[in-house]
Amino acid sequence: MALNNFLISFLLHLGILLPVTADRHEYTVAGKPITLHCPDVKPNADQGTVYWKHNETNIVKFIKGEPWKVDRSNTKYKGVKNKNFSLEMSEAEGGLYTCDGSGIDKNVHLHILKVTSSPERYLLQGESLELQLHAPNLEQIMIAWTGPHNQKGHQPRWNLKDNNRRLQIKDLQVQDSGTWQCSVQGQMIPYKVTILGFLKPLEEEIFAAVNSTAMLSYELNFDPRDEKYINSIEVHQTQETLGKPISPNSNGSCPSRNISEVQFEDAGWYRCHLNVNRQSLNKTIHLVVMKVFAHPSGHLPKKGEMNLCCNISSPLPPGARLRWGAVDESVDTPHCLVIRTAGLWTCSLIVEEEVKISMNYTVGEEAQLQFPLISVTLGVGLPLVLLILVSGCLFAYITIKRKKLRVERMAQAKQHLLAKRTCQCQRKKSNDYHHT
Template identity: 40%
Template structure:
């Protein structure tokens, strides 16, 4: 559930002990929109003559219907009814918290206690593999201080606190992910607030090298054969337009000598790649890919070993021009 996405939730969790007796609790995540129902199906009054919505005891919307006309009074620009013309007096609530009540003439008031949850993230947007990311869930109320927090990784692995890279802090309200990995950390992380809290999610976007098990690769090539040396990333420049100001430049070097260097704004959505059509022994050596981002760097080494077969069937290999 992305924080910048507007959702509508009609799901109310009832029967919980609340700060206000008889209130219905509604959990929302920052950035969401909810609808507080009024009437909620329990009231008998249809097409009421007067409906009043209050926030923390103060009137925010008053709807009055008479024989001459219907009109709204004391209406706040922040709030609105779903469709009062069709008799739907439910409140469209944009990212709120606290106590709300709906008073329908001739009926007992409906009371809602809205609990607002939000993220505190050490880095938002894209993060680089190898970095550390901290996710912390927070709430507007204090009564949840003793709640239990359960974390699930993108692959539904439950965080126990015993993992070498995943650390739980602050009574499990805070999760620290060290040495970020594409294979294990990229994707949707879930936080469950137990026993009666919400399930909230955050999309962790890790940028790293595609199909890479480490910071270096070893490639073998036979003399006079072709080989392509490249360091493709786990993202696409074409699809990820938001990377335009994040990824700044890249270069490809051999033995500390620059072979290719490009500013991303001038590049044609490609990554460092060098094709050698007829490999020779002098092509063997250490190649290095270097990416510069607004928040850091990514580096990868490729060790090219050139081979040549002898008549005896023994294979000679060259690295940096040296036979071994």
């Protein structure tokens, strides 16, 4: 018994003096450089040869602390002097690595973490993608996926399988384009995903009122003229508006369209076709137009009624309804509404309790027969003023005419008087001669 205790004590002391031998598991990301270390024993000239082995094949040896390559043509491995018999690898390769020699016997199980995708190509908006983690000899590990823009957790379009090793993403959007991350044992494994498509959803609905403005946009999330796309994919787009083709822009994209004064006839489907590597992607914009009118048209008769009608260019989707509203009342109606109150009325299209579009219509009352004071004054006063002016002008004309006649008569009277005196003088002279 005492001998056994002595042996155990001796072995414990010997274990303190000798290097600790143990297996270790390390994980690294594919394509990433890594450095493996032997136990904390510094090389010196008294030590013998120490080998680094990969799957029992010698790759690097240390002779008296100096590193040497066993196979000089192999550039993946490099021994580092005075670095605890360190082994550097520019690109890690999985397997069993052994540091052996001079009392050192250490195994490192190196596991390469890698993420692959299916399919491995450019993806189009609306397609599905599967990302898979390759991590051998890892059974019970924590795996977490993170998408671009810090998307985490169980998204509605995400489906996790095989103990979270596989991630399926359905109905890809352009926001999913970017770097995805898989977190394993503290390691972050990046994987870049490229998705080509339109910045807005493939199925888009735009609402517009008659005589308003509508913008139809087909903007892409990439530039078709970029060399990295020109050399690897074929991009060709055509646009179709209500069945009529439209020529694309010079950069290969569908032109945006601005309808300044929307008419009811402009409603319909506007499509843009994007072809990439023999795959087609269609974006559709559904323009829904609203118009409001009164029947019969005109003003609301006193104590009468009128029909206000609100028409939508397409059938109402399930759960949608039209609502007529005024200042003091609100009524849900299919299309037309009988009103007896003048004023401002508003027709609104409501889809899932959200107002998509509203349009106002002002109803005026029929004018009543009245005689306003101003109208009467203007109607009577204007003729009176004209009569006064005409009378004044006529009076002045008559006065001037009379004065002119009076002057003429006085002139004639003077002439008659002068002629009479001349005759009298001549008669008197003739009498005097006679007497003489």
